[in-house]
Amino acid sequence: MVRQLGLGGSERQLTEIARALDRSQFEPHVACFHPSGLRAAELEAAGVPVLCLELRSFLSFSALAAFGHLSEYIHRHGIRLVHTFDSPTNIYVPPAVRFCSSAVILTSQRAHRQLTPPGGRQLLRLNDRIVDGIVVNCEFLRRHLIEDEKVPRSLVHLCYNGLDTRVFYPAQPESRPAALQDASIVVGVVCALRPEKGLDTLISAFARIHSQRSGLKLAIIGSGPCREALEAQARSLGIDRDCLFQPGTADVAYWLRLIDIFVLPSRSEALSNSIMEAMACGCSVIASGVGGNPELVAHRERGLLFRAGDADELAAALRLLLENEPLRRRLAAAGRDFIRENFSLEASARRMEAIYSSMLADAA
Numbered sequence: 001m002v003r004q005l006g007l008g009g010s011e012r013q014l015t016e017i018a019r020a021l022d023r024s025q026f027e028p029h030v031a032c033f034h035p036s037g038l039r040a041a042e043l044e045a046a047g048v049p050v051l052c053l054e055l056r057s058f059l060s061f062s063a064l065a066a067f068g069h070l071s072e073y074i075h076r077h078g079i080r081l082v083h084t085f086d087s088p089t090n091i092y093v094p095p096a097v098r099f100c101s102s103a104v105i106l107t108s109q110r111a112h113r114q115l116t117p118p119g120g121r122q123l124l125r126l127n128d129r130i131v132d133g134i135v136v137n138c139e140f141l142r143r144h145l146i147e148d149e150k151v152p153r154s155l156v157h158l159c160y161n162g163l164d165t166r167v168f169y170p171a172q173p174e175s176r177p178a179a180l181q182d183a184s185i186v187v188g189v190v191c192a193l194r195p196e197k198g199l200d201t202l203i204s205a206f207a208r209i210h211s212q213r214s215g216l217k218l219a220i221i222g223s224g225p226c227r228e229a230l231e232a233q234a235r236s237l238g239i240d241r242d243c244l245f246q247p248g249t250a251d252v253a254y255w256l257r258l259i260d261i262f263v264l265p266s267r268s269e270a271l272s273n274s275i276m277e278a279m280a281c282g283c284s285v286i287a288s289g290v291g292g293n294p295e296l297v298a299h300r301e302r303g304l305l306f307r308a309g310d311a312d313e314l315a316a317a318l319r320l321l322l323e324n325e326p327l328r329r330r331l332a333a334a335g336r337d338f339i340r341e342n343f344s345l346e347a348s349a350r351r352m353e354a355i356y357s358s359m360l361a362d363a364a
Contacts, residue, residue: 001030003088005037005050007223007248008192009273010110013137013161013348014085015039019046020162020349026356029077031070033088038250058092066092071100079103080363081356083135087116087124094127104359105131106157109141111270112291113149115196125149132359135352137161138271138292157355162348163276165340170282173257179244180258184215185322188259190252191274193224198265198288200226200233204311205265207237209318216242216322221255223248256281261321261328267308269293276343279303279335284328286317302335 002014018028019042028048032040033055040050051073053066073079074097083106084093090107097105113121128134128151135157136142142158145151180186187206191197199220206218220230220243227245234240249255256262262278262285269291276296278285285303287293297303304321306313321328 001082001089001093002032002085004034005030005032005039005043007038007250008086009161010086010108011037011039012273013110015042016162016164016345017349017352018043018048020345022349022353025353029073029079031073033066033092055092063092067096067100070096074101074103081106081360083356084108086110087120090127091120091123094131098130102363104133104363106133106135106355106359107131108135108137109145109270110137112141112144112268115268128155131155132363133157133355135159135355136270138295140292140295141270159351159355160343160348161271161273161276162345163273163280163339163343164345165280168253168256168277168280168339170336171257173254176258177244177246180217180219182215183217184213185260186217186219186258187261187263187318188219188221188255189263189265189274190221190255190259190277191264192248193220193222193226193230195226196266196268197226198267198308199230201265201288201309201311201314202263203230203233203237203239203243205263205314205318206243207239208311208315209322210239210242212319213322217244218242219244219246219255219259221246221249221252252277253281256283259283261286261318263314263318264288264293265306265308265314266290266293271295276339279332280339282332282336284321284332285335286314286321296338297335300331302338303331 021028030043031051035052043050055066056062081104082097084090085108094105133155142156145156146153210216234243256278262283264287266288271292287297288308289305290308299305304317306317
């Protein structure tokens, strides 16, 4: 279950896991609060039923109606395990499922809980006491739940994100958008434009180095509440002519193949799908040293790390890769091989299957 079936990382992981589960063992169904979204079409094309609960607010009549609909669906289809993938479903679903059925309940923690408003954090902590397990996607979040949130170690299960390497792989793009036609090097990012992504740091760092090389461009691909402020920042620094802002898109691999140096300057991060996809597509990666980023980007082995919020340090890392093409290529190749060998979609699906099977066996 997930709030909606749009472009986000949680939605993508849910979709890929549901499609990749071994159908001889599992019959996946997907439920969401809100209709539409491109992932719904992908799931339905793969033969995965999608239930929309039409839940508009936890404090409205729709929450009661959704409970009835969910309860009826669970009993009609003999659902034995329910797994929520994001904060809204982590909050609403466990008590509802616990009240109406004996199904195993798994939630997910895919970001630091400081990103959840205080009221939501309290509800998550209450639900920690009634769920059968919590799935995390990196060691950083496992430690966060056990050490900070005091969740019993036995409840926390690690399943790294998986990536479809048939979609994300290095290739020359068939065409370039007009804004990048004359680019010699493209620095860029593909992510949601939210405050915790720290994209103001990237723009500040780019302003420090953009005159270093002719044809240097910055591409920011994504949608979100920070877009107008980021565009205004680029204008105020006089670099807007060298910046491309492109709304979020399903064709992530196309844009990643246009980017030479991928930068994720997050102030908070778990295990980043964006970094994994960039590495798989052959980008040289620079990332802030927060959360699960160091689990992917070993400094000077598979990329470069810098202190979150430090535009000078990020500018120095960009400068190093601009001046040292052999290093840039070596880091890109190492990152590509690391993702291919360790983070395949198949490996992630098999790990999730093992978690599901273990939880169902314990409940039998």
